[in-house]
Amino acid sequence: MPTILIVDDEPSIRRTVREILEYEDYDVEEAEDGHEALEKIRSSSLDMVLLDIKMPEMDGMEVLKTCADESIEVPIVMISGHGNIETAVEATKLGAFDFIEKPPDLNRMLVTVRNALDHGQLETQNRRMRQAITEHSTGDLTPIIGSSPAITEIKETIERVAPTEARVLITGENGTGKELVAKWIHHESPRASGPMVEVNCAAIPSELIESELFGHEKGAFTGATQQRIGKFEQANEGTLFLDEIGDMSLSAQAKVLRVLQESRIQRVGGDRSIEVDVRVVAATNKDLLDEIEEGNFREDLYHRIGVILINVPPLRKRREDIPPITQHIAQRVASRNALPNREFSDEALDHLKKYDWRGNVRELHNVIERVLILADGDRIEKADVQRFVTPGAEATSASSDLLYQYEDWNEARDAFEKRFLEHKLHEFEWNVTQTAEAINIQRSHLYNKLNKFNIEREG
Template sequence: MPTILLADDEPANRNVLRHVLELEGYDFEEAADGEEALAKALGGGIDLVLLDIKMPKKDGMEVLQALHEAEATVPVVMITGHGTVETAVEATKLGAVNFLEKPPDLNDVLVTVRNALSMGQLQVENKRMRQTVRDQATGGLTPIVGESPAISRIKSTVERVAPSEARVLITGEPGTGKELVARWVHAQSQRADGPLVEVNCAAIPSELIESELFGHEKGAFTGATKQRVGKFEQADGGTLFLDEIGDMSLDAQAKVLRALQESRITRVGGDRSIPVDVRVVAATNRDLLAQVDEHRFREDLYHRLSVILIHVPPLRERREDVPAIAQFILEQVMRRNGIEDKDLAPEALDRLRRLDWRGNVRELRNVIERLLILSDGDAITAEDVDRFVAPGGARGDASLGLIDRYESFSDFRDQAEKLFIERKLEEHGWNVSQTAETIGIQRSHLYNKLEKYDLSRPE
């Protein structure tokens, strides 16, 4: 049930309202003065504030003003025995959703509380929508967070390289942020007004990659019931981002090389040469030069792609960036989900900084979201990190958290399976085929698990 904060300096008044609402099953917090009321309202976990206007230390209007300035989403109902029109107007401007007069009518109390709680849910949804609009207005582009020497060099390189037409090859472990760097290259380029088309080469079966990149004509192969425009054509005038290009077949590599040399493509099953104006940015977590030596990657294509090389180091090599990234992720997740503010204690940030983060920023994001959901109170503590993230590496200590949370074995088993699959996908850069082979199940079975647990590759 929702939790209601009763803020009134008179115990008798609090007792009357408590008695009425306890019968409806609501949970309660109490405050006897304005300062206590403000602290509890901002502390999180409160779904509605019943706020008396006349209170010591801070009166109700001062508390309401402070909540308004803090952009708190918790709805507030003012309680007054001698309100005026001017007070009502001012309180409404500051976000009060309704008023109760002393002594309160019991039916009015129940109706007002139910309506106010409904309005509180609407405020949370509106906050989410406003954040979505802000993200869309800025193209949804996440900043490159961090001030380590490595990240400073990457930012400087992007600023210098982006306005040119030079091709860029971005290297780094899974989850380091290669895709984010590619988006910034596009955003700061002369092609920023054109499309940014992304292709995950590892996620597309080798027999379909050519059709995906170059398109196909109707009847080109079984199942080609209509003409399809490929990614090269879709990216015309913009940027084509080839993610995990090290997983591309040699046949597809040869055709990509030709497209880069000639700035023209031919659809599968077609005979017409189509001009394309595309800047290619590629990324990989593999050692392409080693693959060249093993004859698994074309050397001429490597040199075409690697005019500019940008390496994104793993988090364990730039630990000083972890606190800033963790704080950014925390604030982003709270905004997008309409969650009241929760802090990361300095000791918790220090714990996070010392972990190895084999899944890098992607893993850090998952851990922060886990800590935000599972931790109690208004701050994520070092104890929370110790409990939900295993020491010696960023490995969620799933057994501790799950055992405490689930009584049913089937629920425990499902959640453990979900965490296991998510971890293995992170280790393999969300390459479903590689993950299925590693954990010993069929790819179709793994796809069923992704659908069952609503798992998708983070952006």
């Protein structure tokens, strides 16, 4: 439901316009002067503004000019009881969507509001499209964020390896950023002007992987109604990224090994050998040495693709990188979704570091996006993180903290009990009765525990 800000120093006008807009099912916020209006425009996710021109201290034209100077892209309709052509022209030059006079005609105002909202929605879509085009043209090259020893070593390795033709095997858990490392290797290589072609080996059925990699000729099998160029050919003079190579079938592994040895491919159903010039970068979340022992991966292929080994550690092993990663993701999410830029408090960032992030950067990204969309306020606080992180995500790290933080049994038990109660109270939005029923204790007993551990609701 669109949110509209009414800015006017006269309470009666704000009340009248609010009633009209709320009758049309719009959400409405109010500001009585220019300073309050700017605060709300900067911090709230608004869909449009109805802005009075004549106000004490900071008038509507000053607010409009400030919005233009700060590149705030929200449709603003100016309202004035002292309108003239010059003022309307000036407001339009400063970016006002429209100009209506007091007292506003009901139908004229509602038509203007609808048009302004449509215009704002279109502008938002255009911004997203422009950003998507920009990201596509640059390969969506997110920087590798972090200054931990492990990330510093990865950056240094990329700098040394990228200019060479050495094949690279990137290992790490799901969501750690293996694909990003591969993109930077390509970007920093002499092949950067050529294509980077990605293949998710785990997402392609084993019976189709060879056609996907090497292509096929028309009539090679049922359903092959036309010739298909495979990924190796598409990546000629560029880089082929074989993601989740540990899930590739043994028959496909044998053919990939041959291509790496001979730099030639043969399409499925074809009899012609085609030369290809491709650098292969591979990635996996599996331990390929264990897969070799179990007969699931060829040892000779492992040695071919693993000239350079790069391991991307999980977030829980580089917690100091979580704050800068969080801030970077927050800026991107806000830009993509036309949300106001909001900072995370130091307490919120410290709290994010306590989680184990089993889904790594991918999970962290989802949580930040959820928080920015659903949380209120000018900045993100610790309570917002606690509210919107998936329940149970903190359990492993919290338990680990207790293991190493306490030597005394009673202290450790009390610390766990306090954390458990705080977690459950947050889960039930501090409803003591519901919490007591859920954890199967009497309400009076729960109150005693709250007093014992000095547990109070934040805010």
